[in-house]
Amino acid sequence: MTNAKRIFLANHSWTDSELDTHLWKSIDTGLLSKADQALFKRRKLAIDLFLNTNTTLKEISLTTGVKKPDIYRFIQRCLATDLMGEIIGYQALLPYQRNKIMIKENTIADILTTYPQIGDEINAILLGKTAIPGYPKENSIVFTVVHRYFLQLCLANNLSSKEFPFNLKDQGLRSFQRYAKSYIESHYDAEIARRSASGRRLAYMTRGVADPRKQPVYPLERVEFDGHKIDAYFTGGYKMPSGEITKKEISRIWILAVIDVVTRCILGYYITFNPEYNADDVIKTLTNSMQPWHPKELTIEGLVYGDNDGFPNPNIPESINARWLELYLDNGRANRAKRVQEFVTQKLHANYCLGPVANPIRRAHVERFFRRLEDDLIHRLPSTTGSNPNDVKRQSPVENALKFDIKVTELEQIIDVWIAKYNNTPHRGIANRTPLQAFKDYVDSGLLLPKYSDTEWEDLKMLQYYRQIVGNKKSGVRPYVNFENVQYTSDLLRQSPQLIGKKVLLKVNPDDLRKVTAYLVDSGLELGILLAKGSWGLEPHDLRLRKAIWQANDKTFDVKKLDNPVDSFLRAAEKKSHTDRKVRARVQNRMKIKYESSDTPKTKDVTKKNNNSFSQNKIIRSQKVDLSGLPSSFITKRG
Structure with a gap:
């Protein structure tokens, strides 16, 4: 080793591994111009001769044409480290390229490392987490202002005026700016979140999305839920006075x-038809998704189901009673309800995964489904409002809804047929198979889906409440249970005065409160079905309608004096709906609930044909759902 090399290395604390050029990152010189290749090779040869041989500086300079001071300078640049602690290496020899990490940057990094209190505060300011004392928190970062505060922190920590950065003409401003830019770039997600609210949403929703380990691999491992407001007007019939x-x-x-x-x-x-969907609607949707599908009784001329149209349950027997593993929802108010969370975790036994609102990346599949529903069906109706007030599809939607008399009951039929066809339409995302075919392919490969037990399956639609049996032997009041201001009893309970004071567990179907099932808490013995007294046990109604009726209870609407509170409440609301559009939608929803809770048949008993003939479906070129089964009067013709 030459004396010059020995003295130079002795003045620095580089390790043997750092001096080993074989460990440095290589440079592909084929990407450089011929002139830059020649200059880089001369510089690289000079560094290799100095570090790996005993060649003198004079000989190296004569051989490579690199001056002696430049050799020392290039070695220091090559052996500098970036913020990640890695050697810059041969990258420092590239001609006409300013390296982001220079020796002075390392000095900035050394100060922030040596004085962690300075580093933590400066880094937090650069990422917008905190503000400089005396300054408001801003979206934009002014490096000169942060640099002045950095100098104040250095003085407060007793850094000498003869030390870096005070010994430089610009007091390390340029070096600080390079460090700040590099640090912000290395924390890109935080930088996006600092700039705007939309950036915060984007940074959050793209975090970990591309991680293949998190992607589901078999059916029902992950399902997505969401709600979408239909962009169209429809009509409903109401009785005038x-x-x-x-x-x-x-x-x-x-x-x-x-x-x-x-x-x-x-x-x-x-x-x-609620103005905003609520927790009851969410639970109803989840329950519908677990129950077998039945085709609706179609009243529209020309509207038909295809041979293999439908839903996995019951078209694919293996999907009946099958469990979900994860349920993805957005962070909407209804989805965050305690009842929804308990239903998902305790009844469905699924992971309850909330995500940000209005961010389709986390729930891309259900969002795309809604967009396809709008493009293929809703936006083609004459009463559509389009996707925004300026949409060219929006052509007098209210007048067209009344003119063509597109009823809400007909909307339900059309959507049911369309979704059944959607499940039987080839999809590019699953190799041009239909969703039903893809589901069946997984099942036919030997996949065993986890199932609910019979008891768990029966309890899916039921909510549980604890109540006490009340009555009075002396005054002759027979035993009954009070639930939501209505008495429930049965022949067995009326003849069992010894049960007065006992606690019972009520299993309630929230969609039909005419009856409940009771169990004794101390023994688990089933008391059987308890019926609501009076007209409450005759008129179909759900839990929300029951609460709405009692909330309206006042001097002008005395619930206790009414022979049929449910019917009276609906009539009063219907009278108000002539002038109030919001009330009109609520009335329609109440009538829908009443209809679904009634004992009248609502679906045809149709035996599905060719349940196992999915493989015979021909792949069609168009990715749109076939609308040939829809009446032409419901679809707006567009050139």
Whole structure:
């Protein structure tokens, strides 16, 4: 080793591994111009001769044409480290390229490492987590202002004026700016989040999305739920005081759906006429998605189901009673309800995964389904409102809804047929198979889906409440149970005064409160079905309607004096709906609930044909759902 080399290395604390050029990152010189290749090779040869041989500096300079001071300078640049602690290496020899990490940057990094209190505060300011004392928190970072505060922190920590950065003409400003830019670039997600609210959403929703370890691999491992407001007006019939039936427009109709991520199958859906969907609607949708699907009784001429159209349950027997592993929802108010969380975790036994609102990346499949529903069906109706007020498709939607008399009951039929066809339409995302075919392929490969037990399956639709049996032997009041201001009893309970004071568990179907099932808490003995007293046990109604009726209880509407509170409440609301559009939608939803809770048949008993003939479906070129089964009067012709 030459004396010059020995003295130079002795003045620095480089390790043997850092001096080993074989460990440095290589440079592909084929990407450089011929002139830059020649200059880089001369510099590289000079460094290699100095570090790996005993050649003198004079000989190296004569051989490579690199001056002696430049050799020392290049070695220091090559052996500098970046913020990640890695040697810059041969990258420092590239001609005409300013390296982001220079020796002075390392000095900045050394100060922040030596004085962690300075480093933590400066880094937090650069990422917008905190503000400089005396300054407001801003979206933009002014490096000169942060640099002045950095100098104040250095003085406060007793750094000498003869030390870096005070010994430089610009007091390390340029070096600080390079460090700040590099640090911000290395924390790109935080930088995006600092700039705007939309950036925060984007940074959050793209975090970990591309991680292949998190992607589901078999059906029902992950399902997505979301709600979508239908962009169209429809009509409903209401009875005027004179007895005449009049048509009124209805808007803000919501469709809620559950989709399987792996197979793209729509497992179930629910249509609600509430102004905003609530926790009851969410639970109803999830319950519908677990129950077997039945085709609706179609009243529209020309509207038909295809041979293999439908839903996995019951078209694919292996999907009946099958469990979900994960349920993805957005962070909407209804989805965050305690009842929804308990239903998902305790009844469905699934992971409850909330995500950000209005971010389709986390629930891309259900969002794309809604967009396809709008493009293929809703936006082609004459009463569509389009996707925004300036959409060219929006052509007098209210007038067209009344003119063509597109009823909400017909909307339910059309959507049911369309979704059944969607499940039987080839999809590019699953290798041009239909969602039902993809589901069946997984099952035929020997996949065993986890199932609910019979008891768990029966309890899916039931909510549980604890109540006490009340009564009075002395005054002759027979035993009964009070639930939501209504008495429930049965022949067995009325004849069992010894049960007065006992606690019971009520299993309640929230969609039909005419009856409940009771169990004694101390023994688990089933007391059987308890019926609501009076007209409460005759008129179909759900839990929310029951609460709404009692909330309206006042001097002008005395619930206890009414022979039929449910019917009286609906009539009063219907009278108000002639002038109030919001009330009109609520009335329509109440009538829908009443209809679904009644004992009248609502679906045809249709035996599905060719359940196992999915493989015979021909792949069609168009990716749109076939609408040939829809009446032409419901579809707007567009050039």
